[in-house]
Amino acid sequence: MKTMNLIFGILILVTTFISCRDKRDPGRVYMPDMAYSRAYEAYAANNLKQNGINYINYPVEGTVRRGDLFAYTIPNDSNGYKMAVTVKNPLTALDSNQMLEAQRLYNINCAICHGENMDAQGPLAVSGKVGGIANLKLDQFIKQPEGQMFHVVTYGKGNMGSYAAQLDRKQRWMVVQYVKSEQVKGSAAAKDSSSITPAAKDTSSTAQK
Numbered sequence: 001m002k003t004m005n006l007i008f009g010i011l012i013l014v015t016t017f018i019s020c021r022d023k024r025d026p027g028r029v030y031m032p033d034m035a036y037s038r039a040y041e042a043y044a045a046n047n048l049k050q051n052g053i054n055y056i057n058y059p060v061e062g063t064v065r066r067g068d069l070f071a072y073t074i075p076n077d078s079n080g081y082k083m084a085v086t087v088k089n090p091l092t093a094l095d096s097n098q099m100l101e102a103q104r105l106y107n108i109n110c111a112i113c114h115g116e117n118m119d120a121q122g123p124l125a126v127s128g129k130v131g132g133i134a135n136l137k138l139d140q141f142i143k144q145p146e147g148q149m150f151h152v153v154t155y156g157k158g159n160m161g162s163y164a165a166q167l168d169r170k171q172r173w174m175v176v177q178y179v180k181s182e183q184v185k186g187s188a189a190a191k192d193s194s195s196i197t198p199a200a201k202d203t204s205s206t207a208q209k
């Protein structure tokens with residue numbers, strides 16, 4: 001009986017020492033499914049595959065989302081400004097609804113400085129709060145290629161900030177196309193051809209570029 005007590009005593013001592021090593025360590029887990037959730041963290045890197053499709057992975061680097069325009073890679077420096085002249089507007093001519101949308105975007109983002117008529121008579125220009133605003137009705141800007149305008153709207157220039165955060169690539173090209181179509185209205189080029197409908201005038205102005 002004495003030996004039994006001794007063995008029991010030793011067993012209890014050993015168990016106590018083994019089980020009470022570290023309070024933060026849960027020790028052996030008998031039912032891991034209950035201890036650890038099998039749910040996946042939505043934004044953590046993991047390999048949750050369903051029907052062979054990996055839902056949570058990031059897109060492959062260097063790929064473009066379907067329907068998206070290619071990234072604009074010309075750098076924001078004086079060289080890039082010159083190079084932008086060669087960049088073509090990737091959009092086809094806007095239809096009347098798209099043109100209305102482009103006008104809306106222009107009036108929200110640009111008219112505060114450049115004015116609804118693009119003659120640098122927007123509220124911030126008239127109040128004198130922002131200086132040096134370009135009068136887009138001037139010959140030099142009527143002649144400015146669309147790519148360079150896109151460059152300026154993307155990166156900003158002088159007192160004008162970048163509009164890359166407010167307008168996505170497609171919207172920026174739409175606004176540029178709207179500016180181009182409006183610039184010729186009421187200018188010498190438009191007066192020469194006053195009998196031509198606005199739509200026909202627009203195509204003739206883009207054809208020159």
Ligand code: HEC
Pocket residue numbers: 106109110111112113114124130131132133134136141144148149152153157158159160161163175176179
């Ligand atoms: C805060 C006022 C302000 C707003 C808003 C603004 N601009 Fe400008 N913009 C300027 C100023 C100032 C310049 C002259 C920059 C310079 O040459 O120093 C300019 C210049 C330009 C030029 C001529 C660029 C060149 O190559 O010289 C274009 C084109 C233009 N803006 C288009 C736009 C369009 C399109 C928008 C709307 C998306 C817009 N701007 C919004 C202030 C503004």
